[in-house]
Amino acid sequence: MERKLWQKSYTSFPRFSCPNCGKGTLSQKKDSFKLEEPQHITNDLMSENLVGRISQGRFIGFLICSNKFCGEIVSVAGEYRTEYHDQYDFDQEQDVSFEVSTYYPQSIRPAPKIIQIPKTLNHDSRYHLQRAHELFWVDPASCANRLRIVVEYLLDQLAIARNGVKGKRLDLAARIERLKAVKPGHEDALTALRYVGNNGSHDGFVDFEDVVDCFDFLEEAITELLENQRAKRAARMQEIIAAKGKPQP
Numbered sequence: 001m002e003r004k005l006w007q008k009s010y011t012s013f014p015r016f017s018c019p020n021c022g023k024g025t026l027s028q029k030k031d032s033f034k035l036e037e038p039q040h041i042t043n044d045l046m047s048e049n050l051v052g053r054i055s056q057g058r059f060i061g062f063l064i065c066s067n068k069f070c071g072e073i074v075s076v077a078g079e080y081r082t083e084y085h086d087q088y089d090f091d092q093e094q095d096v097s098f099e100v101s102t103y104y105p106q107s108i109r110p111a112p113k114i115i116q117i118p119k120t121l122n123h124d125s126r127y128h129l130q131r132a133h134e135l136f137w138v139d140p141a142s143c144a145n146r147l148r149i150v151v152e153y154l155l156d157q158l159a160i161a162r163n164g165v166k167g168k169r170l171d172l173a174a175r176i177e178r179l180k181a182v183k184p185g186h187e188d189a190l191t192a193l194r195y196v197g198n199n200g201s202h203d204g205f206v207d208f209e210d211v212v213d214c215f216d217f218l219e220e221a222i223t224e225l226l227e228n229q230r231a232k233r234a235a236r237m238q239e240i241i242a243a244k245g246k247p248q249p
Contacts, residue, residue, distance in 0.1 A: 001114065001115050001116075001215060001216050001219050003212065003216065006114055006136070006212050006215070008104065008208055009102050009103060009104045009105075010102070010103050010105070011100060011101065011102055011103070012028065013026070013027075013028055013063060013076070013103070015027060015066075016063070016074075016112035017112055017113060018065040018066075018067060018070060018072050018112070019072065019074065019110045019111060019112050019113060019133075020065065020070055020072040020110065021065060021067050021069075021070035021072065022113075023067050023070070024065040024066040024067030024070055024072075025065070025066050026063035026064065026065060026066075026072075026074055026112065027063060027064060027066060028061065028062075028063060028064075029061070029062040029063060029064040029073070032061045032062040033059060033060070033061035033062075034059065034060055034061065035055070035057060035058075035059045035080050035082070035101070036057050036058055036059070037055050037056060037057035038057055038058070041056050041057055052084060053083070053084055054081065054082065054083055054084070055080075055081070055082040055084075056079070056080065056081045056082070057079070057080060058077070058078070058079055058080070059076075059077065059078060059079070059080040059103060060075070060076070060077045061075075061076045061077075062074065062075055062076065063076060063108075072110070074108060074109065074110060074112070075107070075108070075109055076103075076105055076107070076108050077105070077106060077107045078103060078104045078105040078106035078107065078137070079103075079104045079106065080101055080102065080103050080104065081101070081102050081104075082099050082100065082101040082102075083099065083100050083102075084097060084098075084099045085097070085098055085099070085100070105137045106137055106138060107137060107138055108136075108137055109134065110134075111130075111133040111134040111136065112133070113133055114132075114133055114136060114215045115129075115215050115216075115218065115219035116219065116223075117129060117222075118222060118223060118226050118227055120226045120227065121154075121157070121222060121226060122153060122154075122156070122157040124153040124156070125150045125153040125154050125157065125222075128146045128147075128149045128150045128153065129146070129147075129150050129218075131146045132146035132147050132150065132215075136211070140200070140206050140208050140211045141199070141200035141201075141203070141204050141205055141206050142200060143200070143211055144196045144197045144199065144200035144206045144210070144211050144214060145197050145200040145201045146197075147193055147196070147197055147211075147214050147215070147218060148172070148193055148194060148196075148197025148198065148200070148201070149197075150218065151172065151176075151190050151193050151194065151197070151218070152172060152175075154221075154222065154225070155172075155175050155176075155179060157226075158179065158183070158225060160175050160178050160179050160182075161175075161178070162175070172194050173191070173194065176190045176191055176194065183225060185224075186221045186224065186225060189217035189218070189220065189221045190217075190221060192213070192214065192217055193214050193217060193218060196210050196211065196214050197214075
């Protein structure tokens, strides 16, 4: 996961991986971004003598995939804030004006993938993870809840039962404890996902950075639980150590 890509706001959109082909990267489509300032905001800026110094409102635009055989078009919408500045240019020996626009996306669709999804992940987990990607900027609380659901279905795939003694339904905390007994080392990550997901469901509000962290935690947990990369690396290390670094025939 490239954490620096996933922010609340951007002065220019980063080169997200294309959600369609996964090979190309997205860039802003030339001349596609349109910014509109509502009259009521203009009125407020006028009353504060900020017209010509600040602009705020809504924006829409498109990102396009760099892979010419794909050419996916991704729509982006949200709010913007533009600040206008004057700066002295010593080469030209005069003041020059420039502007900086900051975009606060509230929808990016189709959504770029925040984390990589192993091919071995089950269908239900994949579905809810895709929905989490789509909700990331729309509603972080709902996004966190979807990640919690992914954990439930991931545990299904790992054969962690949903029901206990006498068919009593187990809550997610109990299921994570059962996972700990058979595959320890992931309980803290999944518990963090559970708590943030619970807050998203019950309180309707979560911290944006907590959601980013949860994607990070989930990616590592899924990769290790389904693909055992850490164990494979450890086994490979032992092979090299046993051979004392000498090439094997």
